[in-house]
Amino acid sequence: MTDHTSFAPGALLAGRRAVVTGGAAGIGAAVVRAFASHGAEVLVADIEPIGSAEFDRAAGGSIAHIEWDVRVVPCPPELAEHRPDVLVNNVGHYLQPPHTFAANAPSLWEQLHDINFGQVLRLTHALLPGMIERGRGSIINLTTVEAHRAMPGHAVYSGYKAALTAFTRSLAAEVGPSGIRVNAIAPDLIESPQVPYDKLVPEADRHLWPTWSPLGGPGRPEDVAGVALFLASELSRFVTGGTVHVDGGTHAAGWLGAAPVRRLDQPSPKPLNRHTESDVEMKILVIGGTGMIGAHAALHLREHGDEVTVAARGPIPDSSPVAGFPLLTGDYTVPTFTPEQLSRFDGIVFAAGQDFRHMSAGDDLHTFWENTQSVGVPRFAALAKQAGVGRFVQVGSYYHQLRPDLADDNPYIAARKAADEGARALADRSFTVCTLNPPSIIGAVPGASARRYRRMVSWAADNEPGIPDFAPAGGTNFMSAASLAQAIRGALHTGESGAAYLVGDQNLSYRQFFQMMVDAAGGERTIGERDEQHPLLPDTAIVQGRGNTLAYEPDPDVVLRLGYTRDDCTRAIEELIDVVRACAP
Structure with missing residues (x-):
């Protein structure tokens, strides 16, 4: 006798339990709401807390939260105990703005593996035995059209x-006899915190959506959640090993052949049609572009396709690595720049490192800090x-982000703090x-330098x-100018508006x-340590120097977001x- 599945109205997931990773916001949050509204008991695994406002439509089921970074081993036992x-494996990330493979470091490959594939294997491996024992289950892997x-x-x-797509197919064939289905969802052009198309696509360019996607766009997280609900429920009881493309038709239409679409995943805050050069990502002005930090940033940005202009108070020396770059002459401390000069740029990197080393004889300290910083x-x-x-x-x-108390007594650190807070206070949607x-x-x-x-x-x-062969006691965090340049580009492309990022390395x-x-x-020779001032690092070196230690570990999420x-x-x-x-004479 044929077994006819019932399609009676009611909660599609009544009596079912679900685990959703990365369910505090975006696509994950939409999936959580959909599941709970259809009667599921949902456990959200996310490093961020879940706010009641985010889930105010979650009537019918229940929502609980466990704070967990999916990269942390082992998986919390609470997940299996649920x-x-x-299981919805929703977490994944590209970690950084576009970089050529030749420019990637192996450490980045490892990070990409862990956040996009390794953590899925670990969590699936931890929860699969319980599903096999119970004789039922649905595993849903969020991939991407880029697979x-x-x-x-x-x-x-x-x-x-x-690789995640191939894993989905093979695991589906392996565990199907145990009553478990495994499918994937490949989104594209979905509005999310990771890719906020509402901000990335200016009003003047939104008429182009039909040229990027047959169904227009952008899509909403709920569009993905609806497919996840289908794959989690008995409506898809005979569906396994497949991938559902939730992309408005971009995959079917051959996205790569549509030149304008490539712009969308590479943020440009100005209208996309301003630029006709196919190899230009953004038009960037680097203030302090002839200095050590600014020059490294300018070179790195140009290497990755940005059109870079450096700003300086005078001509660029022939020996400078940015000799030959377009130059905008001016002095922000006076000031001499005009809105007309700045209006042609998509982004500005402010890397003018003004500190006490740049003071001239006779400068008033208070006025100097005001003009250069606060x-x-x-x-x-x-x-x-x-x-x-x-x-x-x-x-x-x-200094001020790591040790805010230092701003109380040190004018330089106080000025840096005021400059930071004053600039970020201007942040808004535009x-x-x-x-x-x-x-x-x-x-x-x-x-x-x-x-x-x-x-x-x-x-x-x-x-x-x-010069004596010892070092003063103490230490601090160090970071290469090259790593900082990578972080600068990451901040330009993926930085959160209003955020202050404490970056560092070793x-x-x-x-x-x-x-x-x-x-x-x-x-x-071998360098020892003494509790004495050293001529190469005197006690007057701001708060570095003898006996001072300013050590910290940068937030891994900041490193991943900025991609350095x-x-x-x-x-x-x-x-x-x-x-x-x-450069020696």
């Missing part, structure tokens, strides 16, 4: 998503906003502002007998840092020494 009939088409700049991400930076950010610039990234310093607050930066370019390290490099190479004692310099310079490389200090020291030696 005895889920449905089925080319995605230049995200080859590794796309590869792992394709008043000058917010004033310039306001000018950029007036000019219609869409994104503004300020590079500050870690003006995305975020700050990066890095630690001690390892790097040099020809000019002042190379001269600053000349004596240290000479000492490290055993050429300064008058915690090193001053003895370790000095020893790394000696080793890289070819010195042949870690463990880069040794390479950066070797590069610094090469630059200093090349």
